[in-house]
Amino acid sequence: MEPTDTSRPDYYHRVVDCQWACPAHTDVPEYIRLIAQGRFTDAYMVNRESNVFPGILGRVCDRPCEPACRRGRVEQKPVAICRLKRVAADHRDEVSGRMPTTPKVKNGKRIACIGAGCASLTVANDLMPLGYEVTVFEQYGEPGGLMRSNIPSFRLPQTVLDEEIGMITQMGVDLRLSHPIRSLRELLSNGGFDAVFVGSGAPKGKELKLPGREAGAANVHIGITWLESVAFGHIGKIGERVLIIGVGNTAMDCCRSSLRLGAKSVKVMARKPRGFFKASEWELQDAEEESVEIVINHSPKSFVVTNGKLTGMLFDKMAYDIDAEGRITGERSLGEVLFPADDVILAIGQENAFPWIERDLGIEFDKWDVPRVDQQTFQSTRPEVFFGGDAAFGPKNIIWAVEHGHQAAISIHRHCQGEPVGERLAAGVNLQSRKMGMHEWSYSNDYTPVERRLMPHVSLKERFKKLNIEVELGFTAEQTADEVQRCLNCDVQTVFSAKLCIECDACIDICPVDCLTITHNGDEADLRARLKAPAKNLTQPLYVSAPLPQTQRVMVKDEDLCVHCGLCAERCPTAAWDMQKSYVHWPHAADEARVLQAKEPKIA
Amino acid sequence: MTFIAKPKVAHPSLPKNALGFTRRDYEGALSTLCAGCGHDSITAAIVEASWGLALEPQNVVKLSGIGCSSKTTAYFVSGGHGFNSVHGRMPSIAMGANAANRSLHYIGVSGDGDTLSIGLGQFCHAIRRNLNMLYIIENNGVYGLTKGQFSASADVGSRAKKGETNFQPPIDPVLLAMTLGASFVARSFSGDKQQLVPLIQAGLRHQGFALIDVLSPCVTFNDHEGSTKSYAYTREHYEPAVHADFVPLEREITADYKEGETLPLIMHDGSRIVLRKLDAAYDPTNRTLAAAQIQERMKAGEYLTGLLFVDLEPAQSAFHVVNQTPDAPLNSIPFEVLSPGSKGLEKALARYR
Numbered sequence: 004m005e006p007t008d009t010s011r012p013d014y015y016h017r018v019v020d021c022q023w024a025c026p027a028h029t030d031v032p033e034y035i036r037l038i039a040q041g042r043f044t045d046a047y048m049v050n051r052e053s054n055v056f057p058g059i060l061g062r063v064c065d066r067p068c069e070p071a072c073r074r075g076r077v078e079q080k081p082v083a084i085c086r087l088k089r090v091a092a093d094h095r096d097e098v099s100g101r102m103p104t105t106p107k108v109k110n111g112k113r114i115a116c117i118g119a120g121c122a123s124l125t126v127a128n129d130l131m132p133l134g135y136e137v138t139v140f141e142q143y144g145e146p147g148g149l150m151r152s153n154i155p156s157f158r159l160p161q162t163v164l165d166e167e168i169g170m171i172t173q174m175g176v177d178l179r180l181s182h183p184i185r186s187l188r189e190l191l192s193n194g195g196f197d198a199v200f201v202g203s204g205a206p207k208g209k210e211l212k213l214p215g216r217e218a219g220a221a222n223v224h225i226g227i228t229w230l231e232s233v234a235f236g237h238i239g240k241i242g243e244r245v246l247i248i249g250v251g252n253t254a255m256d257c258c259r260s261s262l263r264l265g266a267k268s269v270k271v272m273a274r275k276p277r278g279f280f281k282a283s284e285w286e287l288q289d290a291e292e293e294s295v296e297i298v299i300n301h302s303p304k305s306f307v308v309t310n311g312k313l314t315g316m317l318f319d320k321m322a323y324d325i326d327a328e329g330r331i332t333g334e335r336s337l338g339e340v341l342f343p344a345d346d347v348i349l350a351i352g353q354e355n356a357f358p359w360i361e362r363d364l365g366i367e368f369d370k371w372d373v374p375r376v377d378q379q380t381f382q383s384t385r386p387e388v389f390f391g392g393d394a395a396f397g398p399k400n401i402i403w404a405v406e407h408g409h410q411a412a413i414s415i416h417r418h419c420q421g422e423p424v425g426e427r428l429a430a431g432v433n434l435q436s437r438k439m440g441m442h443e444w445s446y447s448n449d450y451t452p453v454e455r456r457l458m459p460h461v462s463l464k465e466r467f468k469k470l471n472i473e474v475e476l477g478f479t480a481e482q483t484a485d486e487v488q489r490c491l492n493c494d495v496q497t498v499f500s501a502k503l504c505i506e507c508d509a510c511i512d513i514c515p516v517d518c519l520t521i522t523h524n525g526d527e528a529d530l531r532a533r534l535k536a537p538a539k540n541l542t543q544p545l546y547v548s549a550p551l552p553q554t555q556r557v558m559v560k561d562e563d564l565c566v567h568c569g570l571c572a573e574r575c576p577t578a579a580w581d582m583q584k585s586y587v588h589w590p591h592a593a594d595e596a597r598v599l600q601a602k603e604p605k606i607a
Numbered sequence: 608m609t610f611i612a613k614p615k616v617a618h619p620s621l622p623k624n625a626l627g628f629t630r631r632d633y634e635g636a637l638s639t640l641c642a643g644c645g646h647d648s649i650t651a652a653i654v655e656a657s658w659g660l661a662l663e664p665q666n667v668v669k670l671s672g673i674g675c676s677s678k679t680t681a682y683f684v685s686g687g688h689g690f691n692s693v694h695g696r697m698p699s700i701a702m703g704a705n706a707a708n709r710s711l712h713y714i715g716v717s718g719d720g721d722t723l724s725i726g727l728g729q730f731c732h733a734i735r736r737n738l739n740m741l742y743i744i745e746n747n748g749v750y751g752l753t754k755g756q757f758s759a760s761a762d763v764g765s766r767a768k769k770g771e772t773n774f775q776p777p778i779d780p781v782l783l784a785m786t787l788g789a790s791f792v793a794r795s796f797s798g799d800k801q802q803l804v805p806l807i808q809a810g811l812r813h814q815g816f817a818l819i820d821v822l823s824p825c826v827t828f829n830d831h832e833g834s835t836k837s838y839a840y841t842r843e844h845y846e847p848a849v850h851a852d853f854v855p856l857e858r859e860i861t862a863d864y865k866e867g868e869t870l871p872l873i874m875h876d877g878s879r880i881v882l883r884k885l886d887a888a889y890d891p892t893n894r895t896l897a898a899a900q901i902q903e904r905m906k907a908g909e910y911l912t913g914l915l916f917v918d919l920e921p922a923q924s925a926f927h928v929v930n931q932t933p934d935a936p937l938n939s940i941p942f943e944v945l946s947p948g949s950k951g952l953e954k955a956l957a958r959y960r
Contacts, residue, residue, distance in 0.1 A: 077616050442610050450614030479769055507643040507826060512651035515614040515631075517621065536618040553842045564807045566614055575610050576643025576826045 004527055006547040006557075008547040009498070014430040017544065018562055019493045020591045021084055024071035026406040027054045028589040031068060032494040036446065038091055039487035040051040046091035048101055053589070055171075055405050056150075057123050061089030061505055062475065063154050065252075065400035066285060073491050075204070076540070077516070077564055080455035081480075082489045090483050098170075103132035103593070107173045110134035110417040117184050117195040120148020121401050122392030123202035125173045125408025129592040131174040133416060138196070139176055141236070142183035143177070143483070146172065149393070150401060152231040152251060153253065156471035160178065184396045187360045187449045191388075198387045198415045201374075202408070205355040205393035205587055210413055215306030219313035219347070223306060226253045226350030232472070233260050242345020251281035254350035258295045261348070263470045270342065271297045278329060286536050293463065297361065304339065306347065315343040327480055355394050364388075373397070380424045381411040389414055411594040420599055428590040429596060434583040437495050438572070444582055446495050448569040449514075451488035477508040492567045500556055503579035506556070510571035510580055511535065516564040518572060524557045615636050625661040633658045635685040640675055643830075645797030645823030645838075646745045650682045652800050653714065653743075657684055658806035660855065668704055668711045672697040672726060675752050676718030676745035676823075695726025698733035701740050702926070702934060706871045708936035711812055713740035720750050723759040730780075734787040734816050737924045741810040741817045744780050745797075747825035755828030766833030779905070780866050782914060785898045790918040791817035794846050794910060797824065805853040806914060812853070814875045815925055822910065834906075846904065848886040849913035852905040854879040872919050880915060891916055904913045 009015060017023045021031040030049055064085050072081030113137050116123035119141035127137040145151055145166050150159065155307040172178050184190055190199060193300060207314040208225035210216075216223060222242065226249070232238040245266040247254045251274040257502035258269045271290070273280060276299050277457035280287065291297065302320040308314065318340050324333035355373065360366060365385040367375040374383050376390045384388055391407030393399060436447045459476045466472050478486065511519045519535035526532070530545060531538040543563035550557060588594075613634075621629040633654045638647050657667065664686025673694035680689050688711075692700045697715050705713060717926040722730045722744050733742065748761040757765070760780070761773040784792045791813045795803040803821065810817035822841050824830050830837040835844075870882040870892075882891060889911070890896050897916050904911050916936035926932070937945060947955065 023930055105617070188912060211718060448611055450612075450616060505643065505826075505830070506842075507645065507824070507838055508648040508651070508798060509643045512647055513609075513613065515616055516618045517630075518618070536620055564618055566616060568611060568614050570609065570611060570613060573611060574642045574647075576641065576830075 004524060004530060004545070004547045006315075006501075007544075007546045009368075009540060009546070012430045012587065014298060014544075015432050015434070015496050016430070016587045018496060018565075019585065019587065020073050021068035021082075021130045022494070022587060024067045025053075026067065026403045027053045027409065028406075028587060030494065030587065032490055032492050034091060035084070035087055035487050035490040036492070038087055038483065039204075039447065041092040043091050043139065044098060045100075047095040047098060047161040049100075050088055051092060051544075054402060055128055055166045055408075056401065057088050058092035058119060058167050059150060060401060061085060061092045062159050062163070064088070064402055067400075067402070067606065073493055073564070074489055077491070077566060078454075083455055083458075083486050085477055086458055087483070087486060090478050093477050095211065098287075102170055102174070105131045106134045108134065109136050109578055112136070112197045113138065113195060114198050114200065114415060114419075115140065115194055116188060116200045116202055116227070117190075117394075118142075118148055118203035118394070118403065119146035119168075119178065119180075120204050120392055121150060121214050121402040122394070122408040122411070122419055123148075123200060123386070124168060125405045125414045126200045126202065126391070127174070127176045127410060129172045129412035130415065130585055131145045131171075131176060133592060133596050135419070137176050140179050140182045140184050142181070144181050146180065148202075149206075149227075152234045153227050155230065155233070155256050157263065157466065157474050158256070160211070160471065160473050161409065162314060164452045182422045185359050187366075188364055191364065196387075197419050199386065200415065201360075201394050201413055202404070203355070203357075203394045204394045205398040206324075206347065207354050207356040209352040209354065211303060211349050211351060213231070213305050215308045215313075218308040218311065222346045224312035224346065226257050226348050227353050228258065229348055230256055233264070238264070240265045244346075245269045246342055246344040246347045247350055248270045248347060249273075249350035249352070250297065251350060251352070252283060252286050253353070254348075255282050255286040255290045257348045258290055258349050260470070262293055262295070263467055266346075267583060269295045271295055272301050272303065272316075272342070273297060274302045274321065274606045275297045275331070276300060279331075292460070295362060300587075301340065302336070307341065313344065313347065316347055317341055355397060355400050379410070380414040380427075381407055382418070384415055386418065390520050396599075407461045411559040413590070413595050416592045416595055424597065428594055430590065431588040433586040433588065434496065434498060435586070437569075437584055438578075442573065444569050444573075446492050446582070446584070447488065448492065448495075448567065448582075450566055450568055451493075453483075453485045454490060455489065456482040456486045494585050495567050495569070495582050497546055497560065497565060497567070497569075497571060498581050498583045499560070500579050500581075501551055501558065503577045504548075504551045504558065505579075506551055506553050507576060509574040509576065513570045513574045515570065516566055518561045518563065518565045520559045521551065521556050522559060528557055531561075534559060536561070538563060569585055609637055609639070609642070624658050626663065628658065628661070630654060630658045632686075633664065635682040635683050637940055638679070638682045641827045643826035644729055645676070645821075645825070646676055646679050646746065646796055647682070648797040648800070649716075649803070649821050649823055650679050650799075652803045652807055653683045655800065655810075656804045656811065657803065658756070660808050660811060661809070662712055666711050667862070668703070668713045669885050669886050670697050670713065670834045672713045674718040674719040674721045675748075675825075676716055678723055680714075680716050687734045692729070695721050695724070695729055697721070697726065698729040698738065702733065702736065702738055705740065705792045705926060706932055707708065709739065709931065709932055709934065709940070710936060713738075714811070715740055715742045717742065717744055718758040719744060719746045719748060719780075723780060727759075727778070727946055731783070731787055734784055734789045734818070735904055735924075736926050737788070737790070737815045738926050739815055739924055741807065741813070741819070743807070744818070744820045745778070746836070748828055748834070749825050749829045751825045755825070762835040765835040766798055766829050780818065782898060783902060784818045787893055789916070790815045790922060791850070791914075792916040793817075793914045795819060796824070796841055796912060798842065799832065799842065799845075799847075799912075802843045802847060802850060804912060805851055808853040808855075809851055809874075809914070811882045812855075812874050812876060812878050813919075815839040815922055818916040827842040839912070841900055844885065845909055845910045845912050847913050848884070848889045849891045849915065850883040850885055851914035851917075852881040852883065854881060874919060875921065880914070880917065880919075882917075885913070886911070890917070894918070
């Protein structure tokens with residue numbers, strides 16, 4: 004293999020599995036270390052820089068970081084990254100003094116954001132400090148988008164939502180509530196905006212067209228619309244027996260909300276076996292803890308309506324053939340089953356809908372009636388119109404929408420400054436040694452064998468008393484102290500300089516997880532098999548050094564299970580190994596602005 | 608010296624030996640030697656070899672004297688027995704233990720000072736008595752623990768870290784052992800585990816005294832230019848003459864050996880040592896020729912390495928043969944049998960009256 008080029012920012016970024024998996028590239032190990040030091044406010048600010056809504060995401064993020072976490076490969080359970088984010092948000096001090104400031108003198112460019120959800124708010128957050136005048140149009144009376152309307156308050160308290168949205172709107176955003184946009188043409192031609200960002204989400208719940216749907220309409224609800232009505236107080240109760248169709252995260256919110264609105268028996272009806280569920284494992288657990296029954300292998304057939312009122316639903320009981328790889332290869336019905344119900348909630352997906360965008364504005368739509376949006380720049384085929392969040396590529400999670408917002412803000416800035424939107428700043432990585440003295444490293448590199456801490460919950464007796472009692476209590480001080488030590492500091496990188504190596508084998512002998520080998524070079528498959536512990540996880544790269552001075556062999560490191568304990572560097576007599584913190588620099592609009600400003604000094 | 612504890616986590620795909628142990632189970636305390644010390648690599652090789660032989664840790668006896676090398680017995684097979692003896696007196700302790708229990712695996716680890724200076728007499732007599740043990744010399748040419756004075760294995764012309772030159776001729780443990788009749792004599796290098804690990808395994812299985820002199824650079828006091836035992840110098844000057852593959856009884860020979868190039872030797876327990884001559888002119892089964900060749904090459908400044916001499920014929924001089932030690936460990940023999948009592952003593956004494 005060729006020597007690994009570690010100057011590519013991607014190489015060290017990828018080693019930090021959580022940060023690599025996070026769409027917004029949150030510097031997770033850095034903020035966990037800050038929490039460990041009790042610097043909650045600093046930890047919060049590290050979070051906010053990349054994910055904008057740490058308090059919200061610390062509760063309801065989809066956590067792409069956790070399945071990626073190295074700790075999950077070393078033992079079974081990943082670090083409770085999301086829970087720790089909430090710790091930072093819950094225990095921080097006042098941060099208003101640390102928010103980006105908005106210049107009084109504006110730069111003369113006006114931006115419209117449609118929808119006051121996380122994507123639009125991120126755009127506003129990034130552009131307000133640069134002197135843009137940002138107007139956010141929101142159809143409802145309160146900002147927050149799906150974060151407010153679709154996430155029940157027992158999971159995400161309003162106070163948290165209000166505070167973090169407030170941090171952005173208080174920058175001077177012109178927030179127009181109860182102001183739906185009915186026509187984009189109207190906005191484009193008469194609004195006087197230099198750019199328009201569409202962050203209107205995926206607000207349309209999928210319909211289930213089965214016999215009886217029309218007749219039972221009064222008691223058949225579309226999940227996201229129903230949650231919205233609950234959130235805004237339009238619905239205050241539901242029947243005793245409730246069936247939820249679908250088993251995604253919306254279904255979990257629907258079933259748990261139903262329990263708080265008077266339902267006695269709630270069943271979530273799944274078409275397939277458990278392995279095929281879309282809901283996050285922890286949301287399933289939380290629902291089951293509240294005695295929600297999850298019924299597998301039942302495919303909806305018809306709504307049963309008696310005397311004009313919904314009385315139940317008919318299902319096909321299914322059997323599936325599943326192959327060795329877990330794929331369904333065949334299915335058949337074992338017969339019909341009736342489930343009595345007073346209400347049925349459909350939670351089988353949602354999609355974006357743009358009835359208010361005229362199709363002759365130069366914004367191209369594809370055959371699924373979804374706008375054509377550039378994956379990198381979020382620009383539509385009409386240069387001044389940008390899309391982000393669920394509106395761009397369909398329903399994803401908040402954290403994706405935030406990153407869309409960041410990227411769209413860069414594009415909008417470049418567009419407004421007359422720069423090509425595609426030629427953006429590249430990501431970078433800085434390395435800084437963590438060596439303090441002979442045996443001192445400025446990070447906690449002791450491996451702590453403690454197991455993942457569990458989130459304490461409000462008791463089952465208490466939590467149903469009101470709709471908005473937050474169920475998760477947050478980590479205690481002791482739990483936090485344990486959990487932070489589980490982080491392996493993957494951002495403190497093992498950096499190798501081949502020319503210093505004397506091939507004494509000290510690092511190889513000491514490595515607790517056998518990830519180092521000095522051997523003759525070969526191709527990747529050959530090397531992977533010849534390592535001290537064969538590198539079977541092909542998703543993790545091998546590091547291969549330049550030829551070593553004394554024998555021309557190479558140092559090979561399997562990145563898979565390195566616990567970043569630093570023993571290789573500690574044992575290295577020549578400091579060929581060093582532990583260096585990698586700062587992955589992922590540019591935002593402010594960085595673009597700095598660079599553009601430096602390039603073209605303003606003429607006074 | 609390291610202050611961080613070695614994490615208890617291990618690679619989940621680490622292979623297990625016949626006893627269900629991984630390599631990690633044969634480790635010991637964390638080394639307090641200098642970072643980069645050759646001794647730590649030898650420790651790792653012993654760990655690897657013991658794991659490969661599936662030794663039961665409780666049947667391993669680790670013996671040492673004084674010196675950096677002698678600290679290392681604490682760093683492997685923490686489940687074994689250990690004795691850290693007086694300087695240079697490890698062979699006496701090994702002999703006593705061996706006499707009391709011949710069924711254990713004896714690993715003595717010593718240094719060039721412990722073996723060739725203060726302990727030279729004990730070393731020679733252990734060879735003469737053909738103790739059944741593996742004797743590893745971690746040879747770095749300096750007294751590391753007292754800051755780098757020349758040891759008795761320092762080569763003529765070798766320079767110390769502070770600049771002095773050594774003029775006294777070295778004592779070569781390999782040649783010494785061969786003249787004293789040792790039946791298993793090897794030399795290796797801490798930086799070459801592929802060579803060292805099978806040598807340790809064969810040495811552990813060898814019936815009789817097995818010596819492995821391991822060149823083990825002192826990274827702090829003897830790894831500079833002008834040193835003849837630095838990593839760089841050793842790599843340039845060590846010449847593998849005979850590679851010994853150790854094939855335990857339970858495993859078939861799977862490697863592809865061409866006839867004529869290899870010499871399989873059957874050990875007492877049926878295991879095999881497969882010798883592969885890397886230097887066609889060298890004969891590791893002829894004591895006289897081998898010794899001559901080693902000397903010749905040494906004059907040219909080369910260290911011949913590998914299994915330099917081996918004789919697997921059971922020796923009449925073997926310690927247990929000569930002394931008729933019992934098969935059963937003394938601690939398993941009833942007290943009445945072990946101690947003849949006052950009447951028995953009378954009887955025995957009467958024979959000499």
